[in-house]
Amino acid sequence: MISGETTPGTVVDGVHRLPSNGIKIIVIGAGVGGLGAALECWRKGCEVVVLERAEKLSPLGDYFTITPSALTTLKDYPSMHADYHKCIYDCSVHVYSPSGVPIYSTYPEWRRAGAHAAYDVTVSFLKRRPVYAQMQLDQLERLGVSVQFGRKVVSVCERGDQVIVTTASGETFIGDLCIGANGIGSSIDGFDTGPEVAxxxxxxxxxxxxxxxxxxxxxxxxxxxxxxxxxxxxxxxxxxxxxxxxxxxxxxxxxxxxxxxxxxxxxxxxxxxxxxxxxxxxxxxxxxxxxxxxxxxxxxxxxxxxxxxxxxxDGTEQWTSDSGRLLRLGDAAHAFFPTAGNGAVQALEDGVSLAECMRIGGKENAGWATKVHNQLRFQRVSVLQQTGFLNREELHHVDVAAIEENPKEVTVGFFKIGRWVWNHDPEAYARDNYAACLAHLQEGEPFSNTNLPPGHIYVPWSLASETARMKAGVKSSLKQNGDWSA
Ligand SMILES: Cc1cc2nc3c(=O)[nH]c(=O)nc-3n(C[C@H](O)[C@H](O)[C@H](O)COP(=O)(O)OP(=O)(O)OC[C@H]3O[C@@H](n4cnc5c(N)ncnc54)[C@H](O)[C@@H]3O)c2cc1C
CATH class of the missing domain: 3.30.9.30 (D-Amino Acid Oxidase; Chain A, domain 2)
Known part of the structure; x- marks a missing residue:
């Protein structure tokens, strides 16, 4: 049961589902982002179908990083929670010189802090990507949510309050909302959610x-x-x-x-x-x-x-169409450089935030709910996208000779993530901030996001500004902007 919610719903495979809210959602893409959004939207009472162009779940890929803020609702899926715990890689993290001199050794920050946003999950810092996606798919199957493979979406159009999605074979699907969780480099006719990403x-x-x-x-x-x-x-x-x-x-x-x-x-x-x-x-x-x-x-x-x-x-501020009935999610909205270590984490946070916004907004306000979600999420994601630039710079400009001389003197900021990242609960954040954010969007009331480093002043950036900074050899001051401590 979601706190603040009193209407009983149904229980399937141990998952408490809220009563139907009548919202039909079509998710494009069975990546980790699309599958996560499908689970969360179903749990909040939406009707969901997932369309994936591949014939089956891809076995490709190795590991990705999953940190606590991506796992805050895992407890709501008891059997998936058990699957997750079957295979935990609670890694220690180390930096070495090529010759094998240890430079730096630690545990992830949340483990050192002893508490984090997903309080009842033993967090596995690394998860094998195909295994994680299979775990999500298995859960969707147990819940009876339709995930259809071999369905490449080629076009989307909005007609009144409806969205019509067409696949390469000419099948059409009609919903109230379409989530484009189709990753990077896949464009779909009519999916008009603002400028193309540079x-x-x-x-x-x-x-x-x-x-x-x-x-x-x-x-x-x-x-x-x-x-x-x-x-x-x-x-x-x-x-x-x-x-x-x-x-x-x-x-x-x-x-x-x-x-x-x-x-x-x-x-x-x-x-x-x-x-x-x-x-x-x-x-x-x-x-x-x-x-x-x-x-x-x-x-x-x-x-x-x-x-x-x-x-x-580039970071893109707008993830929705003008009506709000089309929404980009995960990599399709905000791709990450791997050194940010946040692609899957932010895609999963997106799904949790979106579903909670849909619950609060309901069918009548579905278009506003996606816009609130976008407003609540953009700056947080944008700051994390920037860490991909500076983490890579740090890793590639370590003075190895100096380190080998004096390993104790060196710290490597790559492993400095910050409590604000891993102690964030996207469901609670959406619940607590929805009304104020909506008033901001509709009536221009003041609203500031607090899912950033405490004290952080958000500074817009672009691909051009970051590449010019790197070219000029200027060090990023991002991690001095606000409280990035553990
Ligand atoms: C096969 C694969 C392997 C990966 N391996 C790793 C890894 O080892 N390490 C790592 O850090 N990250 C990996 N990633 C990326 C990582 O999963 C994502 O960065 C992150 O999880 C965000 O996921 P996403 O769901 O937004 O995007 P993605 O995981 O990219 O998923 C997008 C999905 O949309 C589908 N799709 C695209 N266009 C259409 C269309 N027109 N119609 C229907 N479906 C469509 C794609 O086939 C894909 O399944 C991998 C992604 C994929 C697809």
Whole structure:
């Protein structure tokens, strides 16, 4: 039961669903964002259908970061909550020089603080992306929510209070609201939610792959990296000149991600697979001094490797159509650079916030509810998008020689996330701020978001301003703006 809500609904698979509010929602895209929004909107009494262009849930991808603010409603899905807890990677985090000198070791901030927004969840800092999406899909199936694969949406149009969605095969779906959770690089005719997002190549790419830990030879140098894994999974970042290499070390799956200069052979696609032999020499060449165990680890990669072109994207303030009946969500609204570590987290927060706004607004005000959600979320997401720029800069400009000389003197801000990020409850925030935000939108009443670092003064930025700053070698002061402490 949602606090403040007194009408009993139904219970399916242990999930308390509010009575139907009559709102029909069509979600485009069965990524983590679309599936999360479908779950939350269903729980709040909406009727939901998800349309996905792929024939089945994609097995592609390795790990992503899921921090507590993305998990605040997991407790409302008891069987999914149990699935989540079957596989926890409660990693410690470490920074190393290429030769293997430890620079910095810690636990994620919420673990050190001992409390966080998802108070009853044992937070797994890292989750395997296909496993997480399957967990969401299984829950939707148990709830009887329709997720239809092989349905590529080609156009959307608004007619009166309705939205008509058409797939490539000519099928049409009619709803009150359409959520475009279709990720990056997928445009749909008629999905008119403001200006196109400006994109620019960053000059970097990330090669990444996951594989079963059992494929590592037991007596090999790589196996020495795994010696503490049964007790403590590890997230290791090796920093070298203008590159960084991340190793995920867990007892069942391991992975590596190598951020390197773009050689022109990369693509922004999880399907851009390469033979590991095409990438391994780039790692070897990036330092004369690699720890042989690390090189052995990457050389033992049994699978093909994704080489993902990294592109900067502008933040976009408008996520809805003029009527509010079309809404972009997740990466489609706000793509993240991987060094922000927030793509999946913010997509999941979006779903929770949107569903609560729909509950409060109801069918009559569905168009306003999406606009309130947009207003409540934009600045928070925009600040986090910016961290992708500065985290990458920090990781690529560490003075490795100085560190090896004096490891204790160095701190790496990459792991400084801030309580304001992981202690945020998007459902409570939407509930507590909906009315004031609506009055702001409708009547111009004053309203300021408080889901930012305390004391933060929001400064609009653009792709042009960030790239000019980086080019001029000016350090970002973002993490000095407001309270980013843990
Ligand atoms: C296959 C895959 C693997 C990934 N692996 C990783 C990873 O290892 N690590 C990581 O950090 N992030 C990964 N990501 C990205 C990460 O999941 C997202 O950044 C984040 O979770 C936000 O999710 P999203 O749902 O907004 O977007 P996405 O996860 O990109 O999902 C968008 C979905 O929309 C579907 N779609 C697009 N256009 C249409 C259309 N016209 N009609 C119907 N459906 C459409 C796509 O097929 C996709 O399933 C991956 C994404 C995908 C799709």
């Amino acid at each position: 994109v620019q190549d960053s000059g970097y790419a990330v090669a990444r792959v996951a594989f079963p830990a059992s494929t590592l030879k037991p007596d090999s140098p790589a196996a020495t990296l795994m010696k503490n894994i049964d007790v403590q999974p590890e997230f290791r970042t090796y920093v070298a000149d203008d590159v960084h290499l991340i190793l995920f070390l867990t007892r069942d799956w391991v992975a590596w991600c190598f951020t390197h200069a773009d050689d022109g052979e990369t693509a922004e696609s999880w399907g851009n697979l390469k033979d590991p032999d095409a990438i391994i020499p780039l790692i070897e060449r990036s330092s004369d001094n690699w720890d042989p165990a690390v090189l052995d680890f990457v050389r033992q990669t049994p699978n093909r490797v994704v080489d993902w072109k990294l592109r900067w994207r």
